Amino acid sequence: MKLTIYNGSPRRKKSNSKILTDQFIQGYTKTMDQNSYELHYLAETNKNSEHIEAFQNAENILIIFPLYTDSMPGIVKYFFESLHKIPNENNKKIGFIVQSGFPEVKHSTYVERYLKRFTEKLGADYLGAVIKGGVEGIQARPAWASRKLFHAFYNLGVYFGENNAFNNEIKNNLGKMHQLGRFRINMFRFISALGIADYYWNKQLKDNNAKNKCYDQPYWN
Amino acid sequence: MDSFCFNLITWFWFFHNGEKVILSVFLYFRILFIVQYMNITILNGNPSDHSFLFDKYLDELIIIMKDKSFKTRKVNLRDHKINFCIGCWNCWTKTPGRCVHNDDLQAIYPAMINCNLLIFASPLLAGFPSSLIKKVNDRMVPFVLPYIEIIQKECHHKKRYPEYPKLGLILEKENDTKQEDLDIVKDIYKRLAINFHSELAFFKTTEEKQEEIVNEINNIQRVATT
Numbered sequence: 001m002k003l004t005i006y007n008g009s010p011r012r013k014k015s016n017s018k019i020l021t022d023q024f025i026q027g028y029t030k031t032m033d034q035n036s037y038e039l040h041y042l043a044e045t046n047k048n049s050e051h052i053e054a055f056q057n058a059e060n061i062l063i064i065f066p067l068y069t070d071s072m073p074g075i076v077k078y079f080f081e082s083l084h085k086i087p088n089e090n091n092k093k094i095g096f097i098v099q100s101g102f103p104e105v106k107h108s109t110y111v112e113r114y115l116k117r118f119t120e121k122l123g124a125d126y127l128g129a130v131i132k133g134g135v136e137g138i139q140a141r142p143a144w145a146s147r148k149l150f151h152a153f154y155n156l157g158v159y160f161g162e163n164n165a166f167n168n169e170i171k172n173n174l175g176k177m178h179q180l181g182r183f184r185i186n187m188f189r190f191i192s193a194l195g196i197a198d199y200y201w202n203k204q205l206k207d208n209n210a211k212n213k214c215y216d217q218p219y220w221n
Numbered sequence: 222m223d224s225f226c227f228n229l230i231t232w233f234w235f236f237h238n239g240e241k242v243i244l245s246v247f248l249y250f251r252i253l254f255i256v257q258y259m260n261i262t263i264l265n266g267n268p269s270d271h272s273f274l275f276d277k278y279l280d281e282l283i284i285i286m287k288d289k290s291f292k293t294r295k296v297n298l299r300d301h302k303i304n305f306c307i308g309c310w311n312c313w314t315k316t317p318g319r320c321v322h323n324d325d326l327q328a329i330y331p332a333m334i335n336c337n338l339l340i341f342a343s344p345l346l347a348g349f350p351s352s353l354i355k356k357v358n359d360r361m362v363p364f365v366l367p368y369i370e371i372i373q374k375e376c377h378h379k380k381r382y383p384e385y386p387k388l389g390l391i392l393e394k395e396n397d398t399k400q401e402d403l404d405i406v407k408d409i410y411k412r413l414a415i416n417f418h419s420e421l422a423f424f425k426t427t428e429e430k431q432e433e434i435v436n437e438i439n440n441i442q443r444v445a446t447t
Binding site (some may be wrong): 009010011015025047066068069070071072073074075078079080081083084102106107110111112113114116118120133168179180185188189192197198201203204205210213214215216217218220221 | 246264265305306307308310313315316317318319322330334335347348349351352354355358359361362363364366367368369370371373375376381382383393397401402405406409411412416
């Protein structure tokens with residue numbers, strides 16, 4: 001099987017989407033020798049015609065992107081518009097992976113409805129959308145803290161390589177935290193009160209000598 | 222004599238109805254205040270190679286808005302150089318509140334945050350507002366702080382500004398648009414509104430008359446001033 005993968009993160013090769021994609025690809029290529037893939041970065045908008053051509057020639061497609069304002073980033077929307085203009089003749093199968101910074105997956109469920117409908121509009125088969133929250137910060141965490149997450153994406157790739165579909169159990173596990181429970185909300189409020197919740201941002205602000213400007217309102221009249 | 226009698230009657234009436242007169246004067250100025258209250262920014266996401274009729278629809282809408290004394294500013298996004306968000310988060314961690322891109326959106330930002338109503342207007346393309354609109358939506362991230370709070374039992378970014386405009390959406394349907402498509406877009410823009418501490422005040426398609434949009438805006442005014 002050949003898989004055409006689109007990374008829709010504006011951060012390109014420095015993205016969390018790439019880290020998850022790498023894990024997925026390791027699993028996908030591990031199982032079957034004949035499994036191959038090609039990878040495109042949608043942030044390279046100057047290569048849009050190449051991206052479209054690759055889509056036209058592809059049968060199995062995976063699109064991964066981070067959630068931006070509760071939907072796909074602008075570069076992904078730009079790509080979708082291009083796809084909607086071209087005839088799609090061969091029988092394509094499209095799957096999606098949506099990852100977000102917020103821990104709960106509820107934020108991503110609205111765009112999931114759109115992705116399903118968009119795939120229908122293209123006349124392709126919808127393989128589903130794997131949704132994972134709490135991904136922001138994985139590059140700052142120690143490796144052991146992301147081991148379970150990486151393992152899940154590796155196994156997702158293994159199953160996809162063998163069956164050309166997402167494994168429902170892994171998919172459901174990754175997306176199990178639909179909304180924050182009462183305990184997590186109270187915990188968050190507690191660590192917020194202690195100032196711990198803002199540490200990740202305050203550290204970066206301090207490193208950039210910008211902490212004293214953190215509440216600036218530059219566009220306010 | 223007639224004039225004297227008229228003045229006498231007027232003063233007599235004012236003496237007994239002074240409070241009402243003062244109230245009338247106050248209401249008169251308040252009405253003026255209300256009429257001038259609505260400051261509207263319309264972002265037109267119609268790409269250059271698309272619908273001429275959509276632009277015509279917006280132009281007619283703006284004429285009606287001006288008749289109602291709304292202060293309206295339309296920005297044709299296609300005429301501006303606006304980059305896509307690159308996810309650098311400099312607007313949170315290096316130059317708080319200010320986007321890293323030194324492009325045309327820098328001059329449009331103040332019109333977006335200081336208005337009372339921010340309208341996203343676009344033809345549906347692939348079942349969603351155009352990428353011109355979406356790139357501006359992504360670039361609204363500097364309007365909030367990086368810090369998180371819980372709103373409606375969900376994580377959201379805290380306010381950066383004391384007030385945010387209400388949001389409106391005007392869409393032109395595609396040939397294959399179903400009610401489901403409209404519902405999906407509406408729900409996603411309701412989410413966008415929550416993210417930016419606002420609310421989606423109206424959602425209209427160009428199948429509806431411009432007067433209906435103006436009525437919706439009048440309703441927003443009424444709620445805002447009562």
